[in-house]
Amino acid sequence: MVIVMAPDATSDNIDSLVDLVATAGGEAYVTRGVSRTIIGLVGDVRQFETLDLRAxxxxxxxxxxxxxxxxVSRENNAERSMVSVRGVPIGGGNNTVIAGPCAVETPEQTLEAARMAQAAGAALLRGGAYKPRTSPYAFQGLGEAGLKILSDVRDETGLPIVTEVVDAADVELVAGYADMLQVGTRNMQNFALLQAVGEAGRPVLLKRGMNATIEEWLMAAEYIAQRGNLDIVLCERGxxxxxxxxxxxxDISAVxxxxxxxxxxxIVDPSHSGGKRELxxxxxxxxxxxxADGVIIDVHPRPETALCDGPQALVEEDLPELRDMAxxxxxxxxxxxxxxxxxLAV
Amino acid sequence: MVIVMAPDATSDNIDSLVDLVATAGGEAYVTRGVSRTIIGLVGDVRQFETLDLRAxxxxxxxxxxxxxxxxVSRENNAERSMVSVRGVPIGGGNNTVIAGPCAVETPEQTLEAARMAQAAGAALLRGGAYKPRTSPYAFQGLGEAGLKILSDVRDETGLPIVTEVVDAADVELVAGYADMLQVGTRNMQNFALLQAVGEAGRPVLLKRGMNATIEEWLMAAEYIAQRGNLDIVLCERGxxxxxxxxxxxxDISAVxxxxxxxxxxxIVDPSHSGGKRELxxxxxxxxxxxxADGVIIDVHPRPETALCDGPQALVEEDLPELRDMAxxxxxxxxxxxxxxxxxLAV
Amino acid sequence: MVIVMAPDATSDNIDSLVDLVATAGGEAYVTRGVSRTIIGLVGDVRQFETLDLRAxxxxxxxxxxxxxxxxVSRENNAERSMVSVRGVPIGGGNNTVIAGPCAVETPEQTLEAARMAQAAGAALLRGGAYKPRTSPYAFQGLGEAGLKILSDVRDETGLPIVTEVVDAADVELVAGYADMLQVGTRNMQNFALLQAVGEAGRPVLLKRGMNATIEEWLMAAEYIAQRGNLDIVLCERGxxxxxxxxxxxxDISAVxxxxxxxxxxxIVDPSHSGGKRELxxxxxxxxxxxxADGVIIDVHPRPETALCDGPQALVEEDLPELRDMAxxxxxxxxxxxxxxxxxLAV
Amino acid sequence: MVIVMAPDATSDNIDSLVDLVATAGGEAYVTRGVSRTIIGLVGDVRQFETLDLRAxxxxxxxxxxxxxxxxVSRENNAERSMVSVRGVPIGGGNNTVIAGPCAVETPEQTLEAARMAQAAGAALLRGGAYKPRTSPYAFQGLGEAGLKILSDVRDETGLPIVTEVVDAADVELVAGYADMLQVGTRNMQNFALLQAVGEAGRPVLLKRGMNATIEEWLMAAEYIAQRGNLDIVLCERGxxxxxxxxxxxxDISAVxxxxxxxxxxxIVDPSHSGGKRELxxxxxxxxxxxxADGVIIDVHPRPETALCDGPQALVEEDLPELRDMAxxxxxxxxxxxxxxxxxLAV
Structure with missing residues (x-):
């Protein structure tokens, strides 16, 4: 059950409702959006129906x-949402291209890749500083050093940053640098992480688990939303x-x-889906x-030397076609x- | 190993090669295409190399x-092929829309659906007279009576017919009415059927098995090709x-x-993939x-009464958008x- | 709807019922089992209910x-069925080992494999004369020559023969040699073949399609049963x-x-499931x-020279353990x- | 590359090796087992080969x-390992039954379920205090209160406790109560959690991800092992x-x-695989x-009131058969x- 508050509802109004729900043995989760506040109720619906909530x-x-x-359901909001990432819109009638390197390797490589992203018409820069890798012996990302590189490149290019966070303990640190937090496919049901990003005050890019049903994916989004954050973008990635x-x-139908x-x-990630540049x-x-409301694409100045997923990165000569097509x-x-x-002007 | 014959090669030339291959313990499959004849060799490649085939x-x-x-491999023919269905091209730079009812039910319904197909810009009419159904208690199609209806509707509308054949024993009968033979997903590895349609003198629409790898799909096409028929169109259907x-x-990447x-x-079958009209x-x-080189789409004048797969059929009001989009x-x-x-003029 | 006939029902009784069903617009499929005859009705159930069938x-x-x-449903027969293959029981409280070579290659290899099967405690001999192969360039089996070899080996060893049929057109020929007809995984939804084996007067071993749900598998069995043959053994094979x-x-739970x-x-086919001898x-x-009511296992005297699936065949030294374990x-x-x-005595 | 230390190797010996590897640009992970210490090297193998490590x-x-x-590979240790959970062995020739409720609900229910586990011949008690649930609206477990209940029941019954941890931040807390830490299927690639349990000084039960390949599962185990903990039990769960x-x-072959x-x-979890009591x-x-080296099974005194996965729990009358069969x-x-x-004596 969801209570939609009036635009002029006060904090006291909200507190009263939370208390009322508690007395009925339920829990109330308050989500403050740009245009309205909504309260999700957890507990016995029949109990809630005895309360005269509308009054x-x-x-x-x-x-x-x-x-x-x-x-996150369409029933809760018949209009398609628009999520703003440091002023850059995704959804709500906008198509957005996100591009950048799979992993941040060096300041030079990241800046070059960001310039490529711009040439491709991208409005946001992707790049991983924390890489969840199947093997503990594979490159795991530069960590905070990578976040600093991303931050410098944002200053240089103006592109807001989308970057992955893999551990609930790192969310605050990563949110200090990033404009949008990415939750990767392997962590789609890492519920501690979902709850942490739900409270981090940043929009979230939620990748679909590689074996998750669409319903499970939306349930994972609900974990984030329940903590008060409805600025969520879903990403199908194969x-x-x-x-x-x-x-x-x-799974193109998933869109x-x-x-x-x-x-x-x-949005869709065609790079990780196909895994091959020509696709x-x-x-x-x-x-x-x-x-789809956008795409997120790997680009790399020199894919043959990439520390992660080189074979799927677009190169310089692919960019005009990407821009025109988009x-x-x-x-x-x-x-x-x-x-x-x-x-930003300096 | 494949021998490509010169345009002016004679039947005697071909016969000599077949004999030569046989003496080396191999088998030769002759495929006569529009522009050239090719001979596929089966057996021990090292043995063939001792023959001076080029000479x-x-x-x-x-x-x-x-x-x-x-x-069927790209190595055998670097150019993309064009298949002609009673003069209607598929492939080779042409995009082709095929539309019609999932199943032929009555003359009226079939003609109405064919008119819908034309309104959608279709150049070929699909319609099933033999329906392979999971349940023996489900509608199995009208059989030859359905083929006659299709034939009448072709006379009326000019649209060549694509229709499924499910039994090797029926191939000759179905080929007597159809312009293109369809092999369905459940029969993609029915090798007796593949060989029969390979010899039927009609182009073939080969649907991908619902659990077949792309390699197995191409191997199934090879069974048809080996019997002398390279007029094959592949159809991804989920x-x-x-x-x-x-x-x-x-599997959109399969294209x-x-x-x-x-x-x-x-080509792609979006109707059977999604299974829902809105998709x-x-x-x-x-x-x-x-x-994709085309699409094959279910349309039905009254889906709510359809004997087969009604929920996925497009209706009248969807057709302008389909035509414009194509x-x-x-x-x-x-x-x-x-x-x-x-x-055809009468 | 299913009519179960009394043990002393006459042919005239059955004919009358078939006629009665036809007058109600339905179809009646008569299946004569060892102990009783049952009649499956296809059509509008409400129509049948107006008939006083019980009377x-x-x-x-x-x-x-x-x-x-x-x-084939448990509702139709609460007791587990027993299928008899030339006097050898499968099911009904019996566990049966079937063994033999994947493919019949030579008389010697087949006889040696049959002796191995006997050493392993097998009561039936498997062996393929018609092999459905993914590639048209792979060994396709010896055909009727292979059936003759199987027949000779049966005479020599006394082991009844289970062998695959891949084409509805071959069913009569194969049934002339075989004691049990096998329908392979790729043909589980080859409905023409299912109907043909349903009429062939031989018990059927129906392998599960490699992507078929259990419900679809039972529906495939129903196609056979509907043609009058309830002597069906299901085989899970991965x-x-x-x-x-x-x-x-x-899928061990499928059992x-x-x-x-x-x-x-x-029964279960552990050879094709795992694909490796050590499994x-x-x-x-x-x-x-x-x-499971039994297993069907590949054995080969010299797997390294096998024309088909050598890596999964058991060898001589595995047989005592198989026999003891069974x-x-x-x-x-x-x-x-x-x-x-x-x-058989000569 | 792995260095196996001699039984009498000193801490100084180990430190010298770690330093040497660092000078070659690599990283050394020290894992101290019961019988020997091993050091895993990460970095450029060719570089390590220039060092004379054997000397x-x-x-x-x-x-x-x-x-x-x-x-974790067989190449590293040809003998099958034995893991000890507060003195209870798993592996190394021992078969171990683990049983208990899916979720800890009340002290009474947990004690009753533990008594059931004992009646079934179980040597370890399972029970979840932290439940990773697809829906944020489903019962999420009692948290620390549940751990206390488990601890009390251990005192009462003597059964060591296996319980799940879902957040790296909780590992220390959970390890304070549990004898074995469980990592669930949704967290198999939660690398932060894997590393945290690798350092927690408790044996780990690592469930296979529901869509993980066997190789990925072993790589997840390697993440734990690399942090110094080789007391890992793998659990196939469907x-x-x-x-x-x-x-x-x-996936029975996975064993x-x-x-x-x-x-x-x-070991195998037949409860979560099948999801139904009768399986x-x-x-x-x-x-x-x-x-398999053991099984882990849900039991519940009153499944119809269970807060989690009631339909798959065994009940009182199933226990003798389980015990006899094991x-x-x-x-x-x-x-x-x-x-x-x-x-334990009080």
Missing amino acids: MPGVSDVLRISAPYKL IRTFEKATRNTL PVAQNLSHLPV VLPLTRAALAVG STLTALLGRTLTAAPQP | MPGVSDVLRISAPYKL IRTFEKATRNTL PVAQNLSHLPV VLPLTRAALAVG STLTALLGRTLTAAPQP | MPGVSDVLRISAPYKL IRTFEKATRNTL PVAQNLSHLPV VLPLTRAALAVG STLTALLGRTLTAAPQP | MPGVSDVLRISAPYKL IRTFEKATRNTL PVAQNLSHLPV VLPLTRAALAVG STLTALLGRTLTAAPQP
Whole structure:
């Protein structure tokens, strides 16, 4: 059950509701959005129905939501949401390109990759400082040193930063540098991490678990939302199947299905889906054509020396086609392509 | 190993080669295409190398092909093939829309659906007279009566017919009515059927098995090709995964992967992939954008009464969007949209 | 809906029922078992309910069956069935070992493998004369010559023969030699083949499709049963998953699940599941312990020269352990191990 | 590369090696086992080969290991390991039954379930105080209060405790109560958690990710081992496939495959695999027969009121069969069934 507060509801109104729910043996989770505050109720619905919630001061509406996820469901918000990352919009009629290196390796490589991202029309810079790797012997990322590099490159280029966090204990540190926190596929059901990013005051990019159903993915988003953060962007990145010709099987249908079930924006990662450079542009076309709200793409100035996932990175010569395609397909679907922000004046 | 014959090679030249291969303990499969004849050799490659095949009269080239499939591989033919269905092209730079009812039910329903297909810009009519159904208690199709209905509707509309054959014993009968034979997902490894359609003198639409790897799909095409028929169109129709929100998971990456490995055209069936009407147009956009050579789509005048797969059929009001989208995306990729043929003058 | 006939029902009784059903617009499929005849009705159940079927002469019972499969369901027959293959029982409290070469190659190899099967305690001989192979360039089996070899080896050893048929057109020929017809994993939904073996008058070994659900497998059995043949043994042989360490993933749970849903015997193929010799004995132990009614196992005198699936064949030194294990585990579950028949006196 | 130290190697010997590796640009991870200390080297193997490691004091052997996992591989230790949980052995020729409630709900329910576990022949008590749940609205466990209940029940029954930890931040707290830490299927690639349990000084039960390959599972174990903890037990609990008749598909082959690749004990969870009470005993038989080193099973005094996974819990009347089966099958495979420890004298 979800209580939608009126725009002019006061903190006292909210506190009264939380107390009332507690007396009925339930718990109330308050989520303050840009335009409205909503309160998700956990507990026995029949108990709540004995309370006259609609009559309480500051309440605009009370919704019973049949989906197992509440706050992120389309039933809770029929309009498609727009998430703002340091002023750069994702969703709500905007198509957004995110690009950058899989991993931050050096200041030079990161800056070069950011320039490539700009050439491709990207409005946000991706780059990993903490890399969750299957093998403990593989490159694990530069950690805080990588975050500092990203921060410097943001100053230089103006591109806000999307970067992954892999441990709940690191969330505060990473949020100190990043504009958007990424939760990776292996951590989609790391509930401690989901709750921590839900409280971090930063928008979240939530990748689908490689074997998660769409319903589980939305439930993972609900964990974040429940902690008060509805600035969530879903990212389809391929699921695990028997097919070996691709790294993962891009579940292109997941985009319209998730958009029908949830108001959150849904983007696609064609780089990690296919795992091969020659598939990235075709899959990007498919993603934008199916109606994704954006794409997130690996680029690297010298993929042959990359410390992580080189074979799937786009190179310099691929960028014009990416930019043109994003522009054309965005227009074709009646959307607006998000422009890259200008560097901050010094 | 594949022998490519010169354009002016004679039947005697071919017979001599077949005999020579037999003396070396091998078997030779002759495939006569529109522009050239090729001979696939089965047996011990080292034995064949002792023969001086290139020096034989009429031989243009001898290729060693490393892929497990030979005749359908890109190595055998670097150019993308074009398949002609009673004059209607698929592949070779053409995008083709195939549409029609899942099953032929009545003359009226079939004609109405064919008119819908034309309104959607389709150049070929699909429709099943033999339906392979999981349950022996489900509607199994009208059989030959259905083929006659299709034939009448072809006379009326001019649309060539694509229809499924499920039993090797029926191939001759079905080929007597159909312009293109469809092999369905459950029969992709019914090798007796593949060989029968390979000898039937009709182009073949080969659907991917719902759990087949791309390599197995191309091997199934090779079974058809080996019997002398290279007029094969591959059709991706979704694979079986753990995701339950869709009937199958459309493997959109399979289109560029198969196009890289094989010279055959590759189309997509968005109706059977998603299994839901609201997914058909988004998935069609994805298919055309990724670079498929066409789509095959269920339409039905009254889906609520359909005897088979009603929930996934497009209806009248969806058709303009389908037509416009096919036209726009085909142009965007620099292809030509195949026009519907005119009805034959009576 | 299923009509169970009384033991003393006459042919006239049956004919009358078939006619009655036809007048109600339905179809009646008559299946004559060893102990009773049952009639499966296809059509509108409400229509049948207007007929007073129970009052018709010779009728013992009329069952409404809620499972989508009728004749093979546990609802139709609460007792576990026993299938007899030339006098050798499978199911009904008997555990049966079937062994032999994957493919018949020569008379000597087949006889040697049959002797190995006997040493392992097998009561039936498996061996393929028609091999459905993914590649058209792989060994396809000896065809009728292979059937003759099997027949000779049966005369020599007394072991009844289980062999695969891959084409509906070959069913009569193969049934002329074989004691039990095998339908392979790739043909589980080759409905023409299922119907043909349903009419062939031989017991059938129906392998599960490598991507078929248990429900689809039972529906495939229903196709056979509907043609009058309830002598069906189900065989789990591994499904296709993302795991690459094994050829297929043996779905060991499928055994108790299928036994709960159907009265048919269920055996396991540990050779094709694991695909590796060192996994065959552990998986055989698992199969017998979970409650399978038997196992079917590849053995080969010289696996390194096998034309098909050599790496998974057991060799001479594995046989005593197989025999002891089958004997011990069968006793542990309170079953009887089927003894090998004696050779026919000449 | 792995350095095996001699039994009489000193701490100084180890420190010298760590320093030497550091000077060559590598990292050395020291793992102190009961019988020997091993040092895993990370970095450029060619660099290490220039060092004369074998000549260093205290070194017994230097191994190059080709598997991507080193410390947990069979190459590192040809003998099967035995893990001791407060004196209760798992592996090394012992079969161990672990049983208890899915979730700790009340002191009474937990004690009753522990008594059931004892009646079933279990030597260890399982029970969850922290439950990772797909839905944020589902029961999440009692937290520390649950750990206290488990501790009290251990005092009462003498059964050491296996319990799950879901957050790296909780590891120290949980390790203060638990005898063995469980890492669940959703956290198999939560690398921060793996590293934390690797340093916690408690044996670890590592469940296989529901979509993890066996190789990834062993790599996850390597993360734990690398932090100095080789007391790891692997637990197969079913993988996600297309089959819907069971909650997960128990990958029974994973037991012998993992045992061939790794020296760690491998047990099976038949409760979470099948998800249904009637499958638990058959799957337990399969697990013990295939050669698993034990099983972990849900029991509940009143499953119909369970807060978590009631449908899969065994009840009182199932216990004698479980106990007898474990005893018989353990003997059949030449193993020893681990006896339950006695309660501590007060």
